[in-house]
Amino acid sequence: xxxxxxxxxxxxxxxxxxxxxxxxxxxxxxxxxxxxxxxxxxxxxxxxxxxxxxxxxxxxxxxxxxxxxxxxxxxxxxxxxxxxxxxxxxxxxxxxxxxxxxxxxxxxxxxxxxxxxxxxxxxxxxxxxxxxxxxxxxxxxxxxxxxxxxxxxxxxxxxxxxxxxxxxxxxxxxxxxxxxxxxxxxxxxxxxxxxxxxxxxxxxxxxxxxxxxxxxxxxxxxxxxxxxxxxxxxxxxxxxxxxxxxxxxxxxxxxxxxxxxxxxxxxxxxxxxxxx
Numbered sequence: 645x646x647x648x649x650x651x652x653x654x655x656x657x658x659x660x661x662x663x664x665x666x667x668x669x670x671x672x673x674x675x676x677x678x679x680x681x682x683x684x685x686x687x688x689x690x691x692x693x694x695x696x697x698x699x700x701x702x703x704x705x706x707x708x709x710x711x712x713x714x715x716x717x718x719x720x721x722x723x724x725x726x727x728x729x730x731x732x733x734x735x736x737x738x739x740x741x742x743x744x745x746x747x748x749x750x751x752x753x754x755x756x757x758x759x760x761x762x763x764x765x766x767x768x769x770x771x772x773x774x775x776x777x778x779x780x781x782x783x784x785x786x787x788x789x790x791x792x793x794x795x796x797x798x799x800x801x802x803x804x805x806x807x808x809x810x811x812x813x814x815x816x817x818x819x820x821x822x823x824x825x826x827x828x829x830x831x832x833x834x835x836x837x838x839x840x841x842x843x844x845x846x847x848x849x850x851x852x853x854x855x856x857x858x859x860x861x862x863x864x865x866x867x868x869x870x871x872x873x874x875x876x877x878x879x880x881x882x883x884x885x886x887x888x889x890x891x892x893x894x895x896x897x898x899x900x901x902x903x904x905x906x907x908x909x910x911x912x913x914x915x916x917x918x919x920x
Contacts, residue, residue: 685790685869687862689728689768689799690783693776694876694920700780711884713833720827721776721879722819723913725786726804729767730862730873731855734797740857740918766791771810773819776879781920783874784812796862799873801917803851821848824913830888843892847899851910854917878916882909 695701695708707717731738763769768787778784805823806813813819829842862871883891891905901907 685793685864686788687730687791687796687864687870688788688872689786690872690874691725691772691774691786692783692874692876692920693774693778693780693879694918695780695880696878697880702779704777706777706879708880710886710888712886714883714888715831715833716828716883716888717830718776718826718828718879720816720825722814722817722822722825723774723776723877724771724803724806724810724819724823725774725875726771726802727768728787728802728873728875729764729800730789730791730796731766731798731800732794732796734855734857738798738855738857740859763787763789765789766796771804771806773806773810773812773814774877775812775814776877781876783920786811786875791864793865796858796864798858799856799875799919801854801856801875803853803914805848805850822846823848823851824910826882830883830892832888839889841889841892843888843895845895845899845906845909847901847906847910849901849910851914854914856917856919859919874920876918876920878918881916882912884912886912 693706701707705717705719707715709715766789768789770787772784772786774784774786803823805821806819808820810819817825819825824845824847826845827842828845829840831840832838856875858873862873864871886905886909891909894900894903894905899906901910
């Protein structure tokens with residue numbers, strides 16, 4: 645409650661008192677809203693594993709075929725979504741589709757020096773660990789925001805290593821300090837030589853943010869103050885165009901994001917997000 649008393653000139657005040665009139669003080673209440681007339685807006689964010697073409701799979705190990713015809717089984721997979729920001733202006737850097745490979749492995753990495761993102765009216769501020777072995781197309785909440793009235797066209801998603809305050813940390817391993825963790829096995833077929841093996845992807849690098857174009861404008865207004873965005877993760881595209889034998893060799897002694905097949909995999913992960 646904010647009070648403000650009108651200051652009167654002393655002669656006027658004296659005159660009012662002499663006539664027996666009281667000096668009135670006015671009060672006003674200031675309310676915080678997000679652009680609606682007295683209302684509160686809310687945009688809820690969700691994420692879920694969501695295969696592009698593979699059959700929908702329930703929780704547990706997931707097996708699918710890459711674009712090269714190789715069979716992959718994911719036995720464990722986690723991805724950290726650090727924050728999401730909805731945008732009113734979407735330039736050519738926003739895309740609804742999976743993008744082509746970037747020419748330089750360094751283009752997929754940004755410096756890993758970050759503190760917790762401060763929530764804003766248009767962004768979430770708490771990192772969440774997404775379990776890719778959870779049931780497909782079953783959205784999990786990853787935060788909410790209270791934006792101003794506007795039309796929103798895209799979502800900017802950040803991928804940074806989890807810290808101790810990250811939400812949905814798994815109980816079967818320590819994801820603190822990690823951005824991506826995958827345990828998988830593969831079976832190459834036909835012209836690829838029929839080889840099979842397993843590998844682990846374990847990295848805490850900060851991936852380049854994914855600027856995701858929404859499938860349609862999200863219009864927040866006084867009449868429609870609430871909305872939701874569900875981000876699907878096409879994990880069955882992660883290993884497209886990847887030489888799995890080379891990937892296994894590159895990760896045999898650890899994960900180096902500068903290695904060719906690893907960098908391509910990380911690009912695929914970033915690009916795999918889409919709006920459901």
